[in-house]
Amino acid sequence: MSLQSLSGFRDFYPGDCALREHIFSVWRASSRAFGFSQYDGPPLEPLELYQKKSGDEIVGQLYNFTDKGGREVALRPELTPTFARMAGARHRDYKKPLKWFAIPQLFRYERAQRGRLREHFQWNGDIVGEPSLSAEAELLALIDHALRGLGLTREDYVIRVSDRVFWLDFLADRGVTDEKGIYNFLQMLDKIERTPEDEVRKKLNQFAGSYNLMLRSLEEEKREFADEVFTLLKTGTTGSFLDEIKEKKTASPRLNTLLEYCDALGLSDAVEVDLSIVRGLAYYTGVVFEVHDRGGKFRAIAGGGRYDNLLKLIADVDLPAVGFGMGDVVLGELLRDKNLVPSAADGDSYYLVITDETLRPQALTLAATLRAGGYRADYPLSAAKVGKQFQAAEERGHRFALIVGQEYAADGVCGLKTLATREQVNIRPLIEHGKVTSLAPVAC
Amino acid sequence: MSLQSLSGFRDFYPGDCALREHIFSVWRASSRAFGFSQYDGPPLEPLELYQKKSGDEIVGQLYNFTDKGGREVALRPELTPTFARMAGARHRDYKKPLKWFAIPQLFRYERAQRGRLREHFQWNGDIVGEPSLSAEAELLALIDHALRGLGLTREDYVIRVSDRVFWLDFLADRGVTDEKGIYNFLQMLDKIERTPEDEVRKKLNQFAGSYNLMLRSLEEEKREFADEVFTLLKTGTTGSFLDEIKEKKTASPRLNTLLEYCDALGLSDAVEVDLSIVRGLAYYTGVVFEVHDRGGKFRAIAGGGRYDNLLKLIADVDLPAVGFGMGDVVLGELLRDKNLVPSAADGDSYYLVITDETLRPQALTLAATLRAGGYRADYPLSAAKVGKQFQAAEERGHRFALIVGQEYAADGVCGLKTLATREQVNIRPLIEHGKVTSLAPVAC
Numbered sequence: 001m002s003l004q005s006l007s008g009f010r011d012f013y014p015g016d017c018a019l020r021e022h023i024f025s026v027w028r029a030s031s032r033a034f035g036f037s038q039y040d041g042p043p044l045e046p047l048e049l050y051q052k053k054s055g056d057e058i059v060g061q062l063y064n065f066t067d068k069g070g071r072e073v074a075l076r077p078e079l080t081p082t083f084a085r086m087a088g089a090r091h092r093d094y095k096k097p098l099k100w101f102a103i104p105q106l107f108r109y110e111r112a113q114r115g116r117l118r119e120h121f122q123w124n125g126d127i128v129g130e131p132s133l134s135a136e137a138e139l140l141a142l143i144d145h146a147l148r149g150l151g152l153t154r155e156d157y158v159i160r161v162s163d164r165v166f167w168l169d170f171l172a173d174r175g176v177t178d179e180k181g182i183y184n185f186l187q188m189l190d191k192i193e194r195t196p197e198d199e200v201r202k203k204l205n206q207f208a209g210s211y212n213l214m215l216r217s218l219e220e221e222k223r224e225f226a227d228e229v230f231t232l233l234k235t236g237t238t239g240s241f242l243d244e245i246k247e248k249k250t251a252s253p254r255l256n257t258l259l260e261y262c263d264a265l266g267l268s269d270a271v272e273v274d275l276s277i278v279r280g281l282a283y284y285t286g287v288v289f290e291v292h293d294r295g296g297k298f299r300a301i302a303g304g305g306r307y308d309n310l311l312k313l314i315a316d317v318d319l320p321a322v323g324f325g326m327g328d329v330v331l332g333e334l335l336r337d338k339n340l341v342p343s344a345a346d347g348d349s350y351y352l353v354i355t356d357e358t359l360r361p362q363a364l365t366l367a368a369t370l371r372a373g374g375y376r377a378d379y380p381l382s383a384a385k386v387g388k389q390f391q392a393a394e395e396r397g398h399r400f401a402l403i404v405g406q407e408y409a410a411d412g413v414c415g416l417k418t419l420a421t422r423e424q425v426n427i428r429p430l431i432e433h434g435k436v437t438s439l440a441p442v443a444c
Numbered sequence: 445m446s447l448q449s450l451s452g453f454r455d456f457y458p459g460d461c462a463l464r465e466h467i468f469s470v471w472r473a474s475s476r477a478f479g480f481s482q483y484d485g486p487p488l489e490p491l492e493l494y495q496k497k498s499g500d501e502i503v504g505q506l507y508n509f510t511d512k513g514g515r516e517v518a519l520r521p522e523l524t525p526t527f528a529r530m531a532g533a534r535h536r537d538y539k540k541p542l543k544w545f546a547i548p549q550l551f552r553y554e555r556a557q558r559g560r561l562r563e564h565f566q567w568n569g570d571i572v573g574e575p576s577l578s579a580e581a582e583l584l585a586l587i588d589h590a591l592r593g594l595g596l597t598r599e600d601y602v603i604r605v606s607d608r609v610f611w612l613d614f615l616a617d618r619g620v621t622d623e624k625g626i627y628n629f630l631q632m633l634d635k636i637e638r639t640p641e642d643e644v645r646k647k648l649n650q651f652a653g654s655y656n657l658m659l660r661s662l663e664e665e666k667r668e669f670a671d672e673v674f675t676l677l678k679t680g681t682t683g684s685f686l687d688e689i690k691e692k693k694t695a696s697p698r699l700n701t702l703l704e705y706c707d708a709l710g711l712s713d714a715v716e717v718d719l720s721i722v723r724g725l726a727y728y729t730g731v732v733f734e735v736h737d738r739g740g741k742f743r744a745i746a747g748g749g750r751y752d753n754l755l756k757l758i759a760d761v762d763l764p765a766v767g768f769g770m771g772d773v774v775l776g777e778l779l780r781d782k783n784l785v786p787s788a789a790d791g792d793s794y795y796l797v798i799t800d801e802t803l804r805p806q807a808l809t810l811a812a813t814l815r816a817g818g819y820r821a822d823y824p825l826s827a828a829k830v831g832k833q834f835q836a837a838e839e840r841g842h843r844f845a846l847i848v849g850q851e852y853a854a855d856g857v858c859g860l861k862t863l864a865t866r867e868q869v870n871i872r873p874l875i876e877h878g879k880v881t882s883l884a885p886v887a888c
Contacts, residue, residue: 003493003529003758006517009486011530013537014544017482021472028465033815035793035822035840038461042453042563043487043549044519049447065509068553073450075488085447086455093457095839097825100458105487109512119486127825134825137808145815264808266816266878314447349479364581364708371477371589372710378479381541381571381578395539396479434710 008118027123030146031101041082047072053081063109075107079124088315096129126323135322137261151340154270161289162277163252186278201226283307302326349376351393355405363404373436452562471567474590475545485526491516497525507553519551523568532759540573570767579766581705595784598714605733606721607696630722645670746770793820795837799849807848817880
């Protein structure tokens with residue numbers, strides 16, 4: 001019996017791997033276009049690193065174990081703690097703001113469910129040392145640039161921005177400052193899209209009741225607590241972004257500033273305000289955001305926000321930071337859904353057809369000089385009939401067949417056949433210093 | 445106290461990561477130029493996969509553990525077993541010969557030694573379904589292409605080819621067919637470069653004595669067993685490759701054929717025969733090879749060979765295969781040694797200098813349209829003096845500063861300063877459909 005791979009881990013056969021690498025190459029190109037430098041950390045870290053950031057309850061979701069040296073270690077569930085450790089340790093060696101990106105593979109161990117993955121790849125972009133909202137705007141522009149580089153349009157996706165601190169201020173202003181109360185309130189917002197409005201309103205009013213907030217709402221605002229919350233939420237979701245800027249309609253001064261930057265960066269029709277977004281992770285300290293497909297068919301494409309306290313916690317360095325993560329799984333599903341998977345045959349490539357085995361040495365030399373000249377070239381590794389060779393050229397996704405026959409041995413002339421159209425011309429490879437520098441057409 | 449990473453795991457800060465990514469990009473480009481398709485497998489596999497290939501003794505070197513579900517698993521020490529599993533499982537879906545490559549991170553757990561790594565990246569190239577030596581030749585040409593793509597020359601490295609089966613035939617011919625005898629003999633060859641010749645000769649003759657081989661050697665060859673072995677070794681190491689082909693001097697018919705292919709592929713001055721190379725791994729079934737720096741300063745740069753039985757063992761499919769691995773660590777050391785590390789400033793990039801904060805919205809829009817047009821552009825995220833901005837442009841490795849002043853707001857004209865030469869000209873960014881399409885010079 002042949003062996004199986006572990007449940008939740010993917011085999012990347014060539015087609016799947018080509019899509020993965022296409023995504024990675026766009027992520028890298030966009031990052032570089034924006035002046036981000038690539039970094040990476042170990043896929044295995046001390047368990048303590050994740051406990052320090054997220055508390056002991058995180059351990060249940062981690063792919064952690066005791067290594068042969070008795071150390072408690074974990075396959076990284078996210079890169080941010082590693083990033084905080086690295087950036088914190090050597091931040092003096094780099095100019096601030098520091099703009100870094102990475103494409104780590106991440107791991108988690110949850111109960112096995114059908115189709116549930118235990119690993120995925122994630123593009124991470126982070127800016128350290130910049131307190132202003134121009135850092136958030138820069139990340140949103142970067143995300144938008146990459147999604148468009150993958151062929152998506154702003155009709156396919158939307159970047160929803162929110163402000164976690166706005167709600168903390170809102171609660172503090174009403175005397176709710178205990179962790180549990182804050183948590184419960186944010187949980188209600190987080191679930192708002194998946195819960196009937198009646199039920200949310202009921203829960204909000206119950207919450208208000210337990211904190212004696214009802215009276216204030218009724219007295220000052222002439223309405224119930226739930227009404228007040230829904231009104232605030234709706235200022236952010238009326239859709240027209242430009243109206244919101246012009247009228248300074250969002251309830252958060254931070255979002256108003258962010259929207260101005262976004263407008264200058266040409267993101268007007270990509271960004272919307274949605275104050276119901278609070279993000280699960282407790283370490284966010286300001287603006288948070290999520291990217292969704294507009295059709296609402298998939299989970300979030302990306303998410304992130306400001307985390308000004310994490311470098312202090314992990315690396316004892318007081319530096320503001322903002323970052324995002326974009327996974328390969330949902331993005332891949334969306335690209336497939338939108339028919340944006342690139343074809344295997346990317347660009348020109350040549351398959352040498354060897355018409356007579358005695359010509360094999362000449363064909364090998366031609367393949368070598370083509371490749372040295374920057375051409376993509378392949379040839380049959382063993383003798384095959386000419387018809388089979390043309391078939392192989394097509395099946396392997398080559399654009400051209402280059403026919404090496406007696407005319408090549410005698411005069412250096414090959415037939416060049418465009419496989420899609422069956423058109424054929426004669427060409428003479430020009431070889432200089434062991435490299436093919438051109439494939440010049442030859443008059444018939 | 446800040447947290448440390450695990451011993452033996454590397455942090456890739458931007459400079460180190462840039463070198464790593466440079467190596468990866470050349471590996472990928474060479475693979476594609478040769479018609480190889482990229483694949484990947486899980487970094488974590490069932491322990492059994494490695495036991496099946498290498499026996500139980502391998503476990504001592506593995507980064508293995510029991511997972512939360514009670515499964516015995518291991519971080520992959522090599523990709524070949526995964527490759528054999530994957531290629532074996534779906535070989536019918538792909539045309540043979542199958543040419544695949546990957547760049548996995550690999551892991552091992554050995555006693556911690558200073559500077560000894562527990563992970564590295566490795567470029568793997570494999571051909572499945574081709575029994576002829578043209579497959580080996582193709583891999584050697586691929587390795588050579590990549591090393592030259594990294595800036596190395598054939599004066600920096602040499603590809604040493606050998607034939608494991610030649611020695612197995614040699615021993616069988618003399619009646620030595622037991623595994624232990626074969627192992628002991630190959631071990632002696634493997635250590636020949638690090639052992640004084642006297643000592644090797646003594647051990648070879650002792651070995652011959654224990655198998656009663658001495659008599660035959662003396663009778664037929666008129667010399668001692670050790671002499672015979674050394675004479676065979678030297679036919680392969682006389683240096684001049686072309687002489688060896690012409691005179692069919694190597695003792696292995698397989699190597700003679702391989703050398704003919706290598707000659708046609710332009711590898712004459714890259715490849716040498718060295719029959720002392722046997723490779724540690726027992727699963728090789730034919731030609732084996734190693735790549736070394738000619739200076740002999742480093743460990744092997746790459747190694748590989750034919751393994752015609754592994755797919756049968758792992759996936760119950762009878763397909764011949766040949767492959768190689770090239771690690772990032774020794775290669776990186778060699779590139780540093782030869783001063784072939786690319787500089788951080790790769791290609792044109794633009795840093796926008798904002799002369800007046802009121803111009804920030806225009807500068808942001810210009811940055812966005814530059815990036816949309818395929819330019820690499822960056823700008824200060826918060827207000828800074830103009831002198832500081834020029835300094836930042838240089839420190840971040842940009843080639844140009846693009847000065848956004850009142851003239852840009854009024855007439856769309858920017859100063860373009862080449863930072864290395866301090867030369868400055870006026871240009872007008874041409875913006876079409878939200879993208880900068882050119883930076884046209886403006887007459888003074």
